[in-house]
Amino acid sequence: MRTAVIVFPGTNCEHDVVYALEALGGEAEIVWHRETSLDDFDGVILPGGFAHGDYLRTGAIARFSPVMSDVRRMAENGAPVLGICNGFQMLCEAGLLPGALIANRDLSFICRFVDLEVVDTDTVITRLASEGERVRIPLNSYEGNWVDPSAGGRVALRYVDNPNGSQARAAAVANERGNVAGIMPHPERGIEDILGSSDGQVLLESFLQSLVDYPLVPA
Amino acid sequence: MTTPTGPAHQKLGMTDDEYESIVGILGREPLPAELAMYSVMWSEHCSYKSSRRHLERFPTEAPWVVVGPGENAGVVDIGDGWLAALRIESHNHPSFVEPYQGAATGVGGILRDVFTMGARPIALWDQIRVGPLDQPKNRYLLKGVVSGIAGYGNAVGVPTVGGEIEFDDCYSGNPLVNVMCLGILRKEQLVLGTAGTPGTIAVLLGKATGRDGIGGASILASASFEDESEEKRPSVQVGDPFEEKKLIEACLELYEKSLVVGVQDLGAAGLSCATSEPAGRAGLGMRIELDAVHRRESGMTAPELLMSESQERMMAFVSPGNLDRVLAVADKWEIETAVVGEVKPGPNLTIRHNGRVVAEVPAASLANDAPLLDRPSARPGWLDDVWSAQTSVNDVEPVDLLLKLLDDPAIGSSAWVHEQYDHMLFLSTVIGPGSDGSLLRMKGTDKALAVSTDGNGRLCYLDPRRGAARLVYEAALNVAVAGARPLAVVDNLNFGNPEKPEVMWQLIETVEGISGACEALGIPVVGGNVSFYNETDGVDIHPTPVVGLLGLADPMPSSPPRWSQANEGMEIWEVGPEPTDNLAGSAAQRVAGEALGGRPTAPSPERARRVVTLAADLAHLVPVLHDISDGGLAVAVAEICIASGVGARINNAEPAAMFSEDPHRFVVVMESGTADLPADLATRVGIIGGDSLSLGSGTLDLSIITNAWRQALPSALGV
Amino acid sequence: MKVTVTINRRPEIADPEGTTVERALHDLGYTETSGVRMDRVVHLDVKGDDAVAVKALVEEMCRRLLANPVLEDFEVEVTS
């Protein structure tokens, strides 16, 4: 069961995501954004960072990368697709998740631990968690404020306090089928107590479990 | 060839003597491009002409030093085939002109110094000094600098894991922004800034060249430039962290594939420096075609191309057989390249532009033959008066003074700053901002690196030698309480106008202080930076050396001490020499409204050594260690209470005992009997418990001190 | 030809930048100010001499890349 961790120019969390997946028993490989085929993989993670410098809009340029057509194909086939932070922004820009991410309410970058609450356990990152469960993992973003005029998003996790002003306090959002999700805080930064928390394990373990159960919901 | 320039040298900030030296070297009058190159390379910033002879005093050797001062970054051996590269740099003047871009490009520059050595930059530290926050201009500067560091550091993908903020009137017209970077590399990946052998090709990588920051490193004026280029010359450089991120990854890939023989970053003095220094180091010459340089603007003159400080550029030296592979790597990372020249036998750097030779000078003369000045120095006459000033805070109620201290933006929480920085990237930050030294684990090993950066302009104003030595000891203790032993120092010497004998005296005393302390600890200085001319309207800043100290924890404590691990019933011990009642230069003196005065307590090398070793050992045993610095024991204990959410009682509340900042002392909090503390150094001073902090007969609610400490900086900033 | 694209955040979408600037203006004493919105402008040169065709082309760029339809409206002006 292999996960492709996609790297765009400006991505910076790819090694952390690979480290975390491997620490949890998964198998992952870094894939350059100019690759065109993800045939060898069972799932995809778009990691955090500043693809294309976050210029124009976060994720706006990255969504045209060659690899993105296969990401879309996998998403449509029901494979697990997870965007973390900048990856969440890309999935929204690509239309694979509803809404968009704008600047934090207080117009400042936020890097600290935040408390989240599991709202929906039928998604690729929450299936092993229980409803109402609290997880504490780091947030690290400037454009983390999720807005969705269509109000059609499925919220997987929400902030206990809403540090960035997100609509519906959403910290993680999934598509209808639950196989595509975006999360603004960083689960890979929350897998070891020596770094402050291991609450993020359940989220990445949910993702790894989803690879086994793929496709999550038959098309 | 174009016509020589004559007296234009003065407008480029050069003295007549310097001009004569150039004529002596060349045996003729210099051409405009040549003069431009000498003017930037021989500027104070690039040549260290006022400080160089004094910096020789630093101890620079130790068995673990791989590269000492002189290269782009110092490199030390940290065992198991790993090296660490470190460097500190100032961006004071650019940050005053434009705080966001000034600080941002400072981050970009220090990163290049480190990845030039073959290292992956793993962390940054920032030291910010501005005037008091009751002035809007200072609030604007602090906000701009912090967002510049955040904007660049976060986007370039290197965590900023610590730093310092200090406020003083002396920085009102002249803020200080220093940035330190640490990188790690495998031994075999070390790259030096050398041009290699004749035939080696010079490839310029990165951003297109524009008229950015021309003369950033020296004082430039018009004469040698055509008029129309004059008004197009922006002194502000704009940073592009995205370009730098690609540059880091591309360079690391080049090193991994062994495709380069040498690399030099383009910082101050741009191409002039990136050609002459590597050629000079190799004892060779070079031919450079300026027409090949890719640019952002049209109509650039040769002097402009040679002096531009456009950011995010690197020069790689490549053997011809590897050129195609180098270009392919750059292409993969979407980086522009230009093959700009070739290394030649003989000493000369030959530069051509528009088909003509515009400069032909001995490469090494630019880098090495800058005049070495011996500026006069004199002990300031005012020191005696300052030393004799009496300070006393004896009539102040200790709890009142403590509350004032916690409510001070320099002592209260720095969360407003460091929560704007990504300080967790790379999953290494075991102890991050908001404690003493930062502790970064090295995944896949048992080791961790610890770093502390410390400065204190007030202390160094009162006694630069003692003050500077105390900074080294403080930094050493900060890494020791994280479990590390001191390994190496980098320093940033921020001073006033070196043409004033008092400023030179301050510099010499500072160097002596740093050197003595490093010798006492047995650690070398492996790099640094000097920033002079920090003055406004003829008033110099306090002498403000900043020390960055790297320590190694091998092994890393399995559960490193943290301020937050104090629990009900634990004992509080103070370890170190008994404090005197000397409050010279202390935070207590400042917040009590007393004038800066007195002579700071001298550090003791033997005590320092012993205390540092003891702290590093204790870090494996006890739950809480905290060094005593700004605000003394009272503030140290309050910080532990706030972090742990529990109160404490301190028995003896004598102001001297509470607020002294006498050197090499630290606090231990532990269950009774957890560790044996040496009887001659350790005193039990109190106990953890309850929901208030009691100093003698005074008491403060935990919620009150917590709130004061949390709000200090945000409310001073009005955010 | 010189083209100016104005990208306006749709009025129903929050504009944290505008809100922050408005608060800062009030703090500076400009209390007579309201409704501050921060928008973006892209200036670009496009080869061609048919203003209608150039406009249509840039509108396509907007739909594909320059604007996000969830958040923004755009306006293209060919100035010369």
Add this chain to the structure above:
Amino acid sequence: MKVTVTINRRPEIADPEGTTVERALHDLGYTETSGVRMDRVVHLDVKGDDAVAVKALVEEMCRRLLANPVLEDFEVEVTS
């Protein structure tokens, strides 16, 4: 009155964002595009009925807050 402030980065100052957007447009096949610059517009309402006075006031806001004089030029237009 409705006021539009256009804030342009001075042409000689580098614009990394514009450069990156230009490269993205080329990658999408819009190779006829050059000179991309990203600028800002501020829309605001200011109480008052004297267009000249309002303009002067907003120009002052620009100098004090809205524009960065080291990097940017600005232009104020009172539209209604």
